[in-house]
Amino acid sequence: MSTAMKFVTAAGAAFLLAAAAQAGVSLDAGRVGAVDVASLAKFYESAFGLKEVNRIQLPGMLEIMMNFGDTVAAAKTNPNAQVVIMHRASNAIKDPIPHLILNVTDIEATASAITAAGGKMLGKPRPFGKTGIVVGMAVDPAGNRLELIQQPGH
Numbered sequence: 001m002s003t004a005m006k007f008v009t010a011a012g013a014a015f016l017l018a019a020a021a022q023a024g025v026s027l028d029a030g031r032v033g034a035v036d037v038a039s040l041a042k043f044y045e046s047a048f049g050l051k052e053v054n055r056i057q058l059p060g061m062l063e064i065m066m067n068f069g070d071t072v073a074a075a076k077t078n079p080n081a082q083v084v085i086m087h088r089a090s091n092a093i094k095d096p097i098p099h100l101i102l103n104v105t106d107i108e109a110t111a112s113a114i115t116a117a118g119g120k121m122l123g124k125p126r127p128f129g130k131t132g133i134v135v136g137m138a139v140d141p142a143g144n145r146l147e148l149i150q151q152p153g154h
């Protein structure tokens with residue numbers, strides 16, 4: 001995939017800011033939850049091109065790890081942070097603060113891919129002040145929030 005996308009959770013972002021000066025600290029993954037883990041993995045593959053790179057399945061537990069890459073092999077060697085999808089008893093999200101943050105090069109195309117894959121945009125993407133940045137909010141089919149950021153010049 002030609003778009004360089006990184007995921008961070010709101011809590012992870014705060015941790016990274018606090019630990020940025022510490023050598024050897026980096027984001028490993030962002031975690032989202034769903035009642036149907038496999039279906040949500042299909043959404044992330046369809047909407048963003050993520051590939052499954054690992055799966056942990058035990059009685060009563062399923063986690064799917066995903067990353068970007070043109071192929072599964074490329075995704076497995078991608079050193080960037082992964083998205084981990086784990087089982088959650090309910091799709092109801094009450095706290096709007098934790099979410100994944102994605103850098104995108106074409107926010108309108110990404111919004112279309114999200115809705116085509118079964119997600120929902122929360123309003124239209126909008127400019128962020130006079131910075132040239134465009135920001136949009138969405139939710140995946142399980143109710144996990146997604147923030148889309150398009151940098152100036154895209």
